[in-house]
Amino acid sequence: MLPLTLLNTSQGHPMLVELKSGETLNGHLVNCDAWMNLTLKEVVQTNSDGTRFFRLPECYVRGNNIKYLRVPDEVLDIAREKNQQQREEQRKSNQPQRGGYNRQYSSSGQRGGYNRSRGGGNVGRGGGQFQRGGRGTQY
């Protein structure tokens, strides 16, 4: 399950965001997007020395300023369960379509990430330029 997918499933949960500046923001994740931009609520902002604290009812963080995020352990388990549920549902919805030429992989729109459910053949799609070399043995 991709890092940004984990981030999406942790919406509503508390988390700690450390910025590149060293400041930390503790709050509940309201929303996030593909660039790691976040909106948080009930935030406690701490400066990099840990000496000053600010309370913000809401806050927006531009993704490129983030160093890392820490999420509660439960969130990872919840995200895994959801992932499994999704895969089962897709499997069920794929079943009645037999009899024709049907090559559906259990794709969930994820690009360029490592996903254990696949055979590993999609790694590095984000870069893309170097995969089709020579004799095109990929197909």
Next chain:
Amino acid sequence: MENTDPSLLPSIIFTTAAQLVDCVDKKLLVVLRDGRKLIGILRSFDQYANLVLQDTIERIIVESMYSDIQRGVYIVRGENVVLVGEIDPEKENSIPLREVSLDEIYAAQQDEIDNRRRRELTKNSKLVDIGFSIDTQQEDMY
């Protein structure tokens, strides 16, 4: 000429994050640009080398001493990662470092920071004397 034949070069090695596939579910040491060392199990990554680490500890190392802090689950933004290394489970119990308490390591760390700052100041003042201008910012602390 054989070395430049593209059909002989394994194209997989040119895809940046592809190598992390082998590291999933392994215990890794991740060094960040701010000098922090995180040790955790890699659960996933993406094309930007953003990482998800589970059961992570932050290890503070000063000279020959170290101390660990339990941290949990991290989502690390890829651009902040300097390097990632696999931890050998057999060797990790016999590291040449001595474990100390958090208070002790924080004190030692503060000393190290103060010394570094003092050295920077004297170095900069000497450089200014010779005619250099000091316009570099020490951004990456690793």
